[in-house]
Amino acid sequence: AGHELTRRGALLVVEGLDRAGKSSQCEKLGDYLSQQGHTVKYIRFPDRTTPIGKLIDSYLRGSTNQEDHSIHLLFSANRWEIAKSIQEDISNGITIIVDRYSYSGAVYSAAKANPTLSLEWAWQPEIGLPRPDLCLFLSISAEEAAKRGGYGAERYENETMQTRVRELFRSLFNRQEDVAIINAGKSLKEVSKDIQVAVSKCVERLNVIGPLRVLG
Ligand code: 2DT
Ligand code: MG
Numbered sequence: 001a002g003h004e005l006t007r008r009g010a011l012l013v014v015e016g017l018d019r020a021g022k023s024s025q026c027e028k029l030g031d032y033l034s035q036q037g038h039t040v041k042y043i044r045f046p047d048r049t050t051p052i053g054k055l056i057d058s059y060l061r062g063s064t065n066q067e068d069h070s071i072h073l074l075f076s077a078n079r080w081e082i083a084k085s086i087q088e089d090i091s092n093g094i095t096i097i098v099d100r101y102s103y104s105g106a107v108y109s110a111a112k113a114n115p116t117l118s119l120e121w122a123w124q125p126e127i128g129l130p131r132p133d134l135c136l137f138l139s140i141s142a143e144e145a146a147k148r149g150g151y152g153a154e155r156y157e158n159e160t161m162q163t164r165v166r167e168l169f170r171s172l173f174n175r176q177e178d179v180a181i182i183n184a185g186k187s188l189k190e191v192s193k194d195i196q197v198a199v200s201k202c203v204e205r206l207n208v209i210g211p212l213r214v215l216g
Contacts, residue, residue, distance in 0.1 A: 009039070009095040010203050011086065011130055011212060015103045015169070016138030017162055019148040020184045021191060025138065026099050028192040029199065033095055038203075041089060044099035045079060052078045060154045068117055072109040076125035079105070086130045090212050095203075102126035102215060103135065107172055108156060111164035119168060131213040134202040136195055137173050138184035142166065178202075 012029070014022050030040045048057040052074055058064045059071055066074070079102065089096055106122040140148075142163065151157040156165075173179045180198040184191050 006091075006093040007207060008212065009090045009093050010133045010199075010206055011090055011096050011098070012199060012202070013098045013101045013103070013132040013135040014138065015100060015135055016184060017140065017145060017166060017169070018152070018157060019145050020138035020140050021188065022099050022138060024188060025136075025184075025192060025195055026097050028188075029195055030097055032192070032196055033097075033199070033203075038095045039093060040095050040097060042097045042099070043082070043086075045101055045104070046075060047078055047082060050078065050081060052081060060156075062153075062155055068109065068112055068114045072105070072117065072122060073125060075105050075109070076102075079126070079129055083129055087212065090130070098132070101132065101135070102129060103137075103169070103172060103176075107165055107168040108161075110168055111156075111161055113164070119172065126215050129215045131178075131215045133178065133206065133209065133212075134199065135173075135176065135179045136198060137169065137179055137181050138191070139169075139181055140184045144185045 014026050014029070016022050026042055030042055033040045046056045046060075047053045055064070055066075056071070056074055056078060059066050059074075086096060102123070105126060106119055109117055109122045110119040145162065151159075151162075156162075173181065180195075182191060182194050182198065186194075
């Protein structure tokens, strides 16, 4: 038997505010791509299972406090500790669906309005991480978000933060390439259809795109 060239996997990120439907859409996208014959893996950030992830988890639950810059760098470190395995999986032909990534990282920290923690500052530690082939931004209005139910009990799950996060996501995605803005105010089924269209276009182009790049 001859050797077959393995086509690399795609790195697909799903971003959005809380209650935008990220988890459900990641699952639907995974099912869709598997049916198309892709090997698919789902990961999420923060990855609360690692030692760094456990620090992040206790911070998010409000059990511990952390200085703003310090926790920001831990969120980033939590991506760096998994970066190599992402690279390896992608080159072995596995498509990875990522629930939140560097974009949430930069935006949530910058939303704290700490004078020395700008969006630009917050982006710096992300430079050099595996670069998504496509980032799907699930966009919902504040009104639609409110309709979908109350906030949870974790840090950041309040009106003030969510409003700032929404604005910052918008300004970040206005200057990013490889972003598909998906209207997530529609039904689950319609949204998943829109996602499939955006992803199919990206996946078809993969053999022309070349190797996985890094964030700049
Ligand atoms: P989940 O609700 O998805 O578990 O996220 N966050 C996330 C950051 O502040 N920085 C990051 O780098 C990432 C990935 C967004 C928990 C919260 O953590 C925020 C919501
Ligand atoms: Mg949450």
